[in-house]
Amino acid sequence: MGQPSENTQDSLTVRDNRTGKTYTIPIVDNAVSATAFKDIKALRKPGERDENETEKGLRVQDKGFLNTAVIRSEITYIDGEAGVLRYRGYPIEQLAIHSSHLESAYLLIYGTLPTKEQCTHFETEVLRHGNMHVDSEEFFRSFRYDAHPMSMLTSAFAMLGSFYNEANPSLQGQKLYTRGDKESLATMDRQIYRLIGKATTLAAMAYRVRQGREFVTPPVGLSYTGSFLYQMDHLGEEDYRPNPVLEKALDVLFLIHADHELNASCTTVLQTGSSLVDPYSAIAAGCASLYGPLHGGANEAVIRMLISIERPVPENVPAFIEAVKRREKTLSGFGHRVYKTSDPRSFIVRKTADEVFKVTGRDALLETAMALHDAAMKDEYFIKRKLAPNVDFWYVFSGLIYRAMGFPMDFFPVLFAVPRVVGWLAHWRQMMLQEGGVKIWRPRQVYVGAGKRDYVPIERREAVEGLRQVPSAVEHGG
Template sequence: MGAPATTDSLTVRDERTGKTYSIPIVNNSISATAFKAIKAPKKSGEREENETERGLRVSDKGFLNTAVITSEITYIDGEAGVLRYRGYPIEQLATQSNFLETAYLLIYGALPSSSQFASFEYEVTRHSILHVDTESLFRAFRYDAHPMAMMTSAFAALGSYYSEANPSLQGQTLYTKGDPQSIANMDKQIFRLIGKATTLAAMAYRVRQGRPFVQPPTGMGYTESFLYQMDHLTEENYKPSPVLAKALDILFLLHADHELNASCTTVLQTGSSLVDPYSAIATGCASLYGPLHGGANEAVIRMLISIGSPENVPAFVEAVKRREKVLSGFGHRVYKTSDPRSFIVRQIADEVFKVTGKDELLETAMLLHKIAMNDEYFIKRKLAPNVDFWSGLIYRAMGFPLDFFPVLFAVPRVVGWLAHWRQMMLQSGGVKIWRPRQIYVGSGKRDYVPINSRESVAGFKKEPSSIAHTGQSKRAQLAEHRCKL
């Protein structure tokens, strides 16, 4: 007899009932909803909130192994250290392409012809100018406002200027119809968002310094225009350093997309409600704001500053092993070997340092890199340098303030967010709102108790914290007054 025939399916036997289920395997994945068919009678005394009779739920805290969408955009092999945009290795794109060409690739699926690229570049740069009222928005922020807070607010505010971009006003099929008019409207918003991203970032930078805003120049590349808007004062024929513009262009390319990271997932979660793209991008910006995501390269510099000189590195490494210190810039949620982008960024660093001079933290960083790469503790835990380790040093050498680092991440990532948003809007079968399940472990049904009959539930995390009042707040508490009716 020959070997039994194999099928692309998973056979599951539920020992509670003795029933067997066959679940199809498609693209090496199984449908989580298939487990809803695996039902069992509720046991005696079992919590009704388990919903056992309604089928199994799949628990996956933090989306460690849950696929929520079918995508053709970015592929990552974390075990092999591979990153590809639309099939193209990141190494080839970083050395042969540029940011806007790669943006076209990510959004539309193919590298553009000369005429296609010229048209795309023209539209993006032409849509970089903001409504003059936007200046009032930025001037309303505190002098010390974090630039990412300004960026998040500004992206959301942009949506209020374009009523034709809002499905709440134009109908919920505005972006999902897939006809030429709908796609043209979608692409116009894409041009606007990519074009205005650098303008918003430059305004967030200059408002902190009390400088007047600069209109986007004509005849300059994407990152060159960005640097111009940030730094130009009253000089004639001002032209940013081509070395810095090129380095920033490659860094933007490397940060343009990274599959379903936290911020991209946030954009899609928000976008699934069919909100306008400006609001969706604002939520991505808010997600990127977090220190576990867009603030990682800033954390690297703060770590290196805390270490100080190279002679302090060995003691710091030992403190990391004892879990007394946090190591930033090493390891990655996806990559279990070296981050392929880190090698490219290291090469960029050398080019930048040639014109800016070596950063005073470079020797400390290089020694930390050397020790970590040869220490069994880090090797065993697969803690190799990631893209944030070197990019922070480059941004610092280029003169960007630490709290502006996440902005330099957000501007290029707008492209990736838009690519995934556009793909979701045009996917077969339309858009369904994302609604994850939960596993409820709280109290069962209980009856309301009047306030005079309740027992106090007190303790840490079980009641509001006591807040210390000072200054005017404290004086107001001590004052006597009568409320006006």
């Protein structure tokens, strides 16, 4: 952990013009402590709202966490300006070429690349924990025939927690995962094996229940993604094996999507996990967050956008671009909350797509995607706004890979969630073992609502009208 330097220049000097007082706040690792601003206090001005709590110190307002660091982490580094993504210091480009999803999972969770023996042990444990209790079959069959697979997967992660009482701090003591001793670490690792191992099984079950097919027991002797594809596609064929090119492609996609620092879903896992809830509930919360169209649903949105452009003809790209500039259409896959140049994962995805298309053939949507890319990259509107194609646009390629492999579009977020379980667990484990223990996350707010009001009896109240200030009238079906 970084320490304040003896150099007084490593500090921030703040002068409160309300009081004339000056405060010195240490800068550690190019960050200042938000709680240090609580020492900057003043008396309330005449007529100022009590709810401002001016005498209790300044609050730091940061809508959407645009520049707030909530944890010290050693896991993933992103430089959005330079287009850099590293797992534990290793460039994602190198890992995509030389590593595998489970080897990189070991790296993310435990901090180092494993030896051959360590990797074999980890992979064996993960794959061994892929089997589900027979009661889970009844759980999946209880969903409607048209249930969204992400709804099923989110529910299934929460359901898992009900099977393992020894994994629940509410039952075993709140220090179950924070002690850091041998027994505590073994309990933590067992849940990590289970969650990574069962993620593919749960996803495959969600897929097959939608298809009206029997569930498939995870096979022995296949890789992580090979086992996943087997559970998805096996229909009783003798000696069935997934296509090795597609198996490798899915492994690469899993690897590059395993972690992306404190995105919405990872932050949700940590926020939930900070209450010391069991990891299954925390992962279910992260899965729910990933479900949103601004996060894990973005890749599906890109494909649907391309389909809308191509109908009736792919020559509609210029007209679509103009409609976007007039704000009549939404352009999915351009611009990124973090990356301001290009996402390093995009090049890996495109190369992987080329390999897959050699097996499956090219999708007609690819030509539309490239035309959209070329048109936007040459247009001043997008250049000035630095709207480079991000990984969600290059999810055109991952989306087309998924289409070529036979995945339905509403399954795309599931293919994002399964590998992201690894990153969620890496950050959850780091938080459980952090120096000083776990503190529940409790953000502050800036209250701008009504001041103190006295209760008014119902017969003396005046009606308040307004679209957002009265409940809606809804129709009730039979």
